[in-house]
Amino acid sequence: MKSSISLQKRLGLGLTLGMTLLWLGATVGAWLVVQHELNEAFDSALEETAQRILPLAVLEISNREEPRAAQHVATLKVHKEYLTYLVRDAQGQILMQSHDADPKIFNERPSEGFSTTQKYRLYGASALRDTVFIEIAEPLAHRREAAREALLALLVPLLALIPISLLGTWLFVRLSLRSVLAYRRAVEARGVGDLSPISVARLPAEIDPLADAVNHLLERLRKALEAERSFTANSAHELRTPLAATLAQIQRLRQEAPEGPLRVRAAKIEDSLRELARLSEKLMQLAKAEGGGLLSEAPQDLIPLLAHGVDEWNRSSGQR
Secondary structure, X not given: OXXXXXXXXXXXXXXXXXXXXXXXXXXXXXXXXXXXXXHHHHHHHXXXXXXXXXXXXXXXXXXXXXXXXXXXXXXXXXXXXXXXXXXXXXXXXXXXXXXXXXXXXXXXXXXXXXXXXXXXXXXXEEEOOOOEEEEEEEEHHHHHHHHHHHHHHHHHHHHHHHHHHHHHHHHHHHHHOHHHHHHHHHHHOOOOOOXXXXXXXXXXXXXXXXXXXXXXXXXXXXXXXHHHHHHHHHHHHHHHHHHHHHHHHHXXXXXXXXXXXXXXHHHHHHXXXXXXXXXXXXXXXXXXXXXXXXXXXXXXXXXHHXXXXXXXXXXXXXOO
């Protein structure tokens, strides 16, 4: 026999799993939106940085004694530089660069606008009629790190909410199914002979018709058993009088009959009638036993009853 799954467990796990999947879907959607917004913010920062540095770089280059000489911009203090830049002329000759810039990560020829390599996001701008170009590079790993941190910021609360939602769902389902559990306990506590209606208040709308059907079935079963017991009792009662009258007539006939086959035949008929009378009496006792609530739920000691039955048998039959 297959083991049944609790409705409370099924609803708790199903609702928690459903909410978790919805949260995960919403988290992924939010992360995609955040990633898109981060890319826009980083691109805007690249563009703004280029627009701010380029005029200063042009002014610096114009004021040099040797404008074509490459110059490293000194840093005030050591720090990790996410944005690096090159200032070049139209032929690609480096005029200025940040202290941590690597010329290999930039395009061979300077160009305007955004471009993406395998590891870097680049933005280029020009000045002085496309004679001076600036390109700023940002590592894509920096953007991925920011996206990962945003994803973790969305997922960590979810990990804490899963057990809380599971507990809350379990408590809510348990409270909602409280009347159903009470109905189950009422059914389990029923005795063998108890066919009275089962009354439990405030059952759910889906279970209420089932409870009404069970009560209706119990009522029909009770009426059928009562009709059967009534028929048995009435039949046994109606048979007692004609059996007693017939037995009396046979006994009288046996006494009046002469010795011979007629008296022997009358004796056999008398024995058959006595057996039929005993059967009628047993039917009456059976009807009383079934209708009198004699069945017990607790175990009983049957030895005295068996001893009484044996004594009765010995007295009636004359044999052990």
